[in-house]
Amino acid sequence: MILVIAEHREGKLTSSSKELVVFAQRAGRDLGLPVQALVLGSAGVDLETLETAKIERIITIDDTRLNAYDPDAWVQAVKAVADQRNPDLIVAGHTTQGMDFMPRLAVALRRPLVPGCVDYAKIGDQLVLTRQVFNAKMNLKVAPKAEGTCLATLVPGSFPGDEMETGGTPEKEVVQVDLAKIPVRRRSLGLSKASKGNVDLASASVIVAGGRGLKQKENFSLISELADALGGAVGASRPVVDAEWLPREYQIGSSGQTVSPKLYVAVGISGAIQHLVGMQNARCIVAINKDPEAPIFKVAHYGIVDDLFKVVPALTKLVRDLRG
Amino acid sequence: MFNSIPGTPQSNSRKISGVKIFSCIKPVVDPSARFAINESKTWIKTQDATFVASEADNYALEEALRLREKHNGEAVAISLGGEEAAKVLRAGLAMGADRAIQLSDTKLRGATEFNIAEALARAIEKDGGADLVLTGVQSDDLGTGATGVMLAEFLGWSHATVAIAISANPESKTLQVERELEGGVIERVELTLPSVVTVQYGANQPRYASLKGIMAAKKKPFVVWSANDLGLTASDSMLEVKELVVPEKKSRVEILSGTPEESVTLLVEKLRKEAKVL
Numbered sequence: 001m002i003l004v005i006a007e008h009r010e011g012k013l014t015s016s017s018k019e020l021v022v023f024a025q026r027a028g029r030d031l032g033l034p035v036q037a038l039v040l041g042s043a044g045v046d047l048e049t050l051e052t053a054k055i056e057r058i059i060t061i062d063d064t065r066l067n068a069y070d071p072d073a074w075v076q077a078v079k080a081v082a083d084q085r086n087p088d089l090i091v092a093g094h095t096t097q098g099m100d101f102m103p104r105l106a107v108a109l110r111r112p113l114v115p116g117c118v119d120y121a122k123i124g125d126q127l128v129l130t131r132q133v134f135n136a137k138m139n140l141k142v143a144p145k146a147e148g149t150c151l152a153t154l155v156p157g158s159f160p161g162d163e164m165e166t167g168g169t170p171e172k173e174v175v176q177v178d179l180a181k182i183p184v185r186r187r188s189l190g191l192s193k194a195s196k197g198n199v200d201l202a203s204a205s206v207i208v209a210g211g212r213g214l215k216q217k218e219n220f221s222l223i224s225e226l227a228d229a230l231g232g233a234v235g236a237s238r239p240v241v242d243a244e245w246l247p248r249e250y251q252i253g254s255s256g257q258t259v260s261p262k263l264y265v266a267v268g269i270s271g272a273i274q275h276l277v278g279m280q281n282a283r284c285i286v287a288i289n290k291d292p293e294a295p296i297f298k299v300a301h302y303g304i305v306d307d308l309f310k311v312v313p314a315l316t317k318l319v320r321d322l323r324g
Numbered sequence: 325m326f327n328s329i330p331g332t333p334q335s336n337s338r339k340i341s342g343v344k345i346f347s348c349i350k351p352v353v354d355p356s357a358r359f360a361i362n363e364s365k366t367w368i369k370t371q372d373a374t375f376v377a378s379e380a381d382n383y384a385l386e387e388a389l390r391l392r393e394k395h396n397g398e399a400v401a402i403s404l405g406g407e408e409a410a411k412v413l414r415a416g417l418a419m420g421a422d423r424a425i426q427l428s429d430t431k432l433r434g435a436t437e438f439n440i441a442e443a444l445a446r447a448i449e450k451d452g453g454a455d456l457v458l459t460g461v462q463s464d465d466l467g468t469g470a471t472g473v474m475l476a477e478f479l480g481w482s483h484a485t486v487a488i489a490i491s492a493n494p495e496s497k498t499l500q501v502e503r504e505l506e507g508g509v510i511e512r513v514e515l516t517l518p519s520v521v522t523v524q525y526g527a528n529q530p531r532y533a534s535l536k537g538i539m540a541a542k543k544k545p546f547v548v549w550s551a552n553d554l555g556l557t558a559s560d561s562m563l564e565v566k567e568l569v570v571p572e573k574k575s576r577v578e579i580l581s582g583t584p585e586e587s588v589t590l591l592v593e594k595l596r597k598e599a600k601v602l
Contacts, residue, residue, distance in 0.1 A: 096505045100485045103473035112562035115468035128566055133466055141566040185482040185516035192510050242526030255504050263601040284599040300577045302594055304587045315588040
């Protein structure tokens with residue numbers, strides 16, 4: 001059995017939960033394993049997506065300790081289910097929540113964890129998982145050595161959530177787990193949204209974003225000049241913001257803003273996965289980078305492999321000339 | 325905590341003067357280097373490679389040094405590996421760590437996150453425990469951020485991941501942490517010490533080692549422990565590495581070549597006529 005740990009936020013299942021189901025449906029079919037979904041703290045969560053999914057069962061556990069996310073409660077709840085049913089695979093999202101409890105769970109179960117999976121294959125009877133390593137520059141294919149439960153986290157965007165098979169009528173099961181004895185040693189003091197200031201990149205139709213390849217703060221004017229010429233907004237990758245060349249609100253990526261402009265020009269950005277998830281849905285992506293191996297070229301439509309300090313001024317000049 | 329006896333098990337009644345903080349540093353092959361896959365296709369070639377501290381671990385060490393400066397106590401740098409680990413530990417001492425522990429044994433080679441976390445936990449227990457262990461949010465090689473969280477479970481401590489701000493209250497044995505979640509959401513949590521916290525890139529500005537620091541580092545305590553010292557046998561990975569591969573390019577990219585003037589002219593034409601976005 002493949003056990004999917006569905007993630008939810010503000011009463012809704014996250015998009016990564018749907019992707020987990022798609023992965024589990026496909027791997028389950030190849031390996032001949034049924035799929036069950038586990039929802040922790042399900043009270044008030046809209047489970048409609050799962051209720052129509054072609055899966056065997058939806059398991060819910062509710063307890064006051066599951067009202068807000070707490071890794072200790074999450075680990076104990078999943079462990080209780082796993083101890084009882086010995087799933088072949090437990091899969092959660094490779095998200096800040098999934099990666100907050102799955103490693104603990106792996107140790108608690110003394111079972112292997114394959115974090116950061118992007119794909120799988122069935123080789124013989126064996127499940128081989130592909131995980132990203134070296135900042136997504138390489139993939140490592142691994143398989144559990146022995147029978148028994150294996151754990152994995154799945155990188156968001158690796159499987160298409162909209163291809164989930166529906167038309168199923170999963171059984172519903174409510175499981176009781178005694179979580180009262182778990183000591184409270186982590187208290188959430190609340191969530192807040194980092195200020196976006198006046199920078200609303202989400203509504204910009206053209207974005208020119210700069211990365212570490214610009215080498216120093218002063219060179220960022222190349223980006224703003226090109227953005228000006230194109231009538232677009234300026235964005236940045238994480239290293240630029242970390243180096244304080246630009247304030248945090250300009251950051252595009254998993255920990256910054258998610259954007260989908262008509263045109264996205266990535267300059268000197270290598271394209272770490274955290275950046276790609278924030279911009280890969282742009283309609284047209286242009287990458288300018290001197291490293292032909294940079295992962296940004298995998299999501300780009302047009303690429304120029306050259307020195308940005310020569311290319312960008314030439315592009316700015318050309319666009320200005322054309323626009324008079 | 326300075327006078328704790330190595331090997332004494334951690335207890336909550338531990339008398340401390342200031343805080344004792346471990347900073348875990350992973351040596352990785354310099355990410356700016358060009359990688360080549362080894363003969364058995366199981367990992368990159370590491371022979372003759374330059375090793376550096378995994379970038380995020382520098383933020384963890386800086387956070388450890390700041391907390392020690394604020395609350396007194398000590399910051400201990402710990403790393404697993406051979407000469408590459410010794411190198412990053414010496415750099416950590418030069419930055420300001422008080423002493424270093426190297427876990428070095430051929431039996432610990434090829435360790436996964438699980439094995440590394442177990443070895444670190446054994447070593448921290450052997451050293452008498454601590455109030456706080458800091459690691460980088462993820463490493464530049466395996467890159468998944470699992471080790472710190474696994475370490476917390478091996479130690480039986482609380483933990484928090486992706487920290488961008490940490491403040492300690494040693495009197496009440498608590499720690500306040502700001503965590504960075506997806507979409508720019510910040511979660512504030514309070515942890516009961518002892519804890520393991522993984523520190524996000526950019527949480528601070530790591531200091532550079534001064535010449536004075538580099539000289540002082542040579543006189544700081546530096547111990548090397550083997551697998552035997554930690555009561556560990558060979559690290560037995562539960563996973564078998566099948567193959568390390570360069571991901572297939574499912575890319576749709578059209579590379580525009582020529583001089584800068586030629587390539588941008590071609591680009592603008594494509595953007596206007598093909599993509600119709602200009």
